[in-house]
Amino acid sequence: MKSLAGPDATIETPAPELAVDVTLIDEMLALDPTERLRLNDRMVDMLEDLRRGLGSDEPPR
Amino acid sequence: MASALTNLLAELAAAGAEFIVVGGLAAVAQGAPLTTLDLDIVHRRTPGNVDVLIELLERHNARYRGRPGGPPLPLDRLALLGPGHSLFMTDLGPLDILGAIEEGLDYEALLPRSRQAKILGRTVMVLDLAEIVRLKRLSSHPKDHAMLPLLEETLRRRGP
Numbered sequence: 360m361k362s363l364a365g366p367d368a369t370i371e372t373p374a375p376e377l378a379v380d381v382t383l384i385d386e387m388l389a390l391d392p393t394e395r396l397r398l399n400d401r402m403v404d405m406l407e408d409l410r411r412g413l414g415s416d417e418p419p420r
Numbered sequence: 421m422a423s424a425l426t427n428l429l430a431e432l433a434a435a436g437a438e439f440i441v442v443g444g445l446a447a448v449a450q451g452a453p454l455t456t457l458d459l460d461i462v463h464r465r466t467p468g469n470v471d472v473l474i475e476l477l478e479r480h481n482a483r484y485r486g487r488p489g490g491p492p493l494p495l496d497r498l499a500l501l502g503p504g505h506s507l508f509m510t511d512l513g514p515l516d517i518l519g520a521i522e523e524g525l526d527y528e529a530l531l532p533r534s535r536q537a538k539i540l541g542r543t544v545m546v547l548d549l550a551e552i553v554r555l556k557r558l559s560s561h562p563k564d565h566a567m568l569p570l571l572e573e574t575l576r577r578r579g580p
Binding site: 381385387391396397399400401403404407 | 423424426429453457537539540546573577
């Protein structure tokens with residue numbers, strides 16, 4: 360099929376939609392509010408451990 | 421220090437404080453799979469409720485965050501009666517006590533847009549996920565927009 364766009368036409372492609380991991384959402388929705396908040400506590404602790412590890416003075420292996 | 425935001429929230433409820441959980445932890449409580457580092461609450465700004473909050477803050481060795489090193493400042497009761505934001509570090513984690521949030525929405529305005537949640541056996545009010553999404557859409561912060569798809573999908577899958 361012949362294109363109607365001229366030689367200088369720019370065709371814009373739409374930005375890709377962000378993909379959301381619905382599995383994770385469904386797993387969270389299966390928990391009760393206390394369990395969800397406890398999970399957040401554990402994630403915060405893990406992030407803090409990571410932060411301390413990354414700031415460690417030990418030389419990389 | 422292990423994160424104890426869940427315990428902090430339950431302690432606030434156990435103390436009889438009147439507040440609404442907002443921000444990241446409100447979204448987490450309703451199923452959003454994200455991680456938040458602090459507890460944000462909008463409190464009822466009555467003298468009695470402020471006294472309850474101050475008593476809890478003192479019990480948990482609260483100090484103002486973001487202030488230069490030096491002796492801890494006394495808790496500012498007048499500030500807690502106003503619409504401003506008071507940011508604390510307690511021995512159970514960071515606690516932000518907000519007199520009002522976007523659009524000047526305070527406790528009374530947010531209460532009809534909140535729902536009950538049971539946390540460690542205590543009933544707390546959390547800002548409804550639909551309202552959280554609405555406010556994030558209005559925000560000009562890139563961070564708020566970045567989490568919108570996740571919040572919107574959680575809302576869709578949760579239903580009304």
